Amino acid sequence: MSDLLLLGIETTCDETAAAVVRRRGDGTGTILSNVVHSQTQDHAEYGGVVPEIAARAHVEILDHVIERALRAAGLGLPELSGIAAAAGPGLIGGVIVGLTTAKALALAAHKPLVAVNHLEAHALTARLTDKVPFPFLLLLVSGGHTQLVAVTGVGEYTKLGGTIDDAIGEAFDKTAKMLGLPYPGGPAVERAALKGDASRFALPRPLHGKPVPDFSLSGLKTAVRLEALKIAPLGEEDVNDLCASFQAAVVDILADRVRCALRVMRERGLKPHALVLAGGVGANQAVRRVLHKVAADGGTRLAVPPPELCTDNGAMIAWAGAERMARGLVDGLDVSPRARWPLGEIESAERGATERGATGPGATGPAD
Template sequence: MLVLGIETTCDETAAAVVRLDADGEGSVLSNVVLSQVAEHAAYGGVVPEIAARAHVEALDHIIERALAEAKTPIRALDAVAAAAGPGLIGGVIVGLTTAKALALVLGKPLIAVNHLEAHALTPRLTDRVPFPYLLLLASGGHTQLVAVRGLGDYVRLGTTIDDAIGEAFDKTAKLLSLPYPGGPAVEQAALAGDPLRFSFPRPMQGRPEPNFSLSGLKTAVRIEASRIAPVTDQDVADLCASFQAAVVDMIVDRTRAGLRRFRDVAGQPSCLVVAGGVAANHAIRRGLQRLGAEAGLRIVTPPQALCTDNGAMIAWAGAERLLAGLTDGLDTSPRARWALDPTAAAAGKKA
């Protein structure tokens, strides 16, 4: 089957065509992503109104290009999938409304995809990972440890109680006058820094519940930067290296706690999947590889182009749902919030 995927939940306008063969093998025929980084850089973060307007202006052309690169006539599609949330509601509306229009005109099924589920299922496209597995989803807007037990069957084991990991990188970069996006800028600066110069806290370390906290660490960076002001380039490098080292230690410790909790709800994981934009950080990858060796567990990280927001992950999630007979009506609503694990959301835990 051939599925078009549309992603507009934040500041990437993306569309892709993915094929799912009868043997379960998936292939990405096209994956077109238009980044809005330049539009938001002056503000040090994503401005929702600017993002939504940019999606409106670009999406038709991105879809057209995705179909052309896939050499797929639009009427050859078997379904149209779009991220229906969670995300910036203006952008979500643009993508979902476009998908509804295409599905209506083509007479094809519509699949409203949870953006988080798309991240969760990507390793099944890239590595054919079998259920169940542990997912660490770390991005600018989300930080979660999830037991992926099957399609639509997710147990959130832990989440952040304040900032997402990617958000903490961005805010630290802004504090130190580094460019946006902050994650790559902090990682680059850290290469020239001393990770032992500043003794930053490792929030939540050692606690049995696999939750994360970043606000205290972020505050510690601000306090140290203020104490030694004015900061030199070497000071900035050392602050970044020490901050990043603390984040790596925290992620490894929290993921270790998540593995213990995973076995209570899903047995033995087939692997640990690391997804989301933060997964591109090499120091974090190395830390998790060490954890994998310690636990005897394979670490799966999709290619960087499929870790950040993209249309291929939406198309693949749509293909898996279509195969299972799960489609949606044209009255489906966009959602700013949409928890993978409804029971965790109902219990009042941070989504």
């Protein structure tokens, strides 16, 4: 198979991103450009992402970000093999902006369109950066998602467990806001935890030891709030100790739940080639350290993309688009944006071949 050159567009939350990736015929890849415009400052005063502000910013900046990505790669639209865009899940206003732009470019340049699931893009990034073969265990931890997924192929995902309330990244952000730390909360909590005493507060580890690898974070978050109320007003040392205790609890929960998921995979006859850590929380160094040990104890390795590829970016969308296109999976211009799009509903190559045989090239299933 010849090389594929894909432009990837990401607008599902508060990063406006575009990138160009080359996927070679042997399945390896190279990032030729990766441009990310962060809207963090636009949302900082609100303590979280405001969907209307995010969508408006995408409209204003996306064309310039795409132009920069193409220029950095030294390519024009005619040289591309296809256009990939995140079609969900995410904030629907932003998703519409990115997908509509991708459709216009694909139509104007006569290029195939690939509508990428944002979660699948996170899942497949380690195949670009670490050449991870199937199957592997994916731990996806971000502000909106906390899932453990058995990944057996492109479009082949089995959810083993997930959060029953808050996502881990969301719990970090809410804890930071509760303690008066700046947005984004994850890095702020991690910095404070480095200066704190993790043994000062006895915080719970919800679902620890349970046989199904699910997560629950709301009780832990409530426990932090109650401890903070007991000792209010808080000084800097108090905040640091609460952050250290909170982060230690999260790390313990992650270690226990991943051990459980590795066990479940093996019980199903799947030997994971790696534990893949993806999502913004994957940038947390304490999380990385404990998962290195958990993976080694479980007879596998930890694969973590570089920090800039753990958070939302265009390269992961371009790579996922190339992985799908290499298997004959492309989409029609009528593909719909989706605010909700579980991994289990993604089209695999086998299902896609059946559907295209029945309904014609580029056909897609109904939107959620």
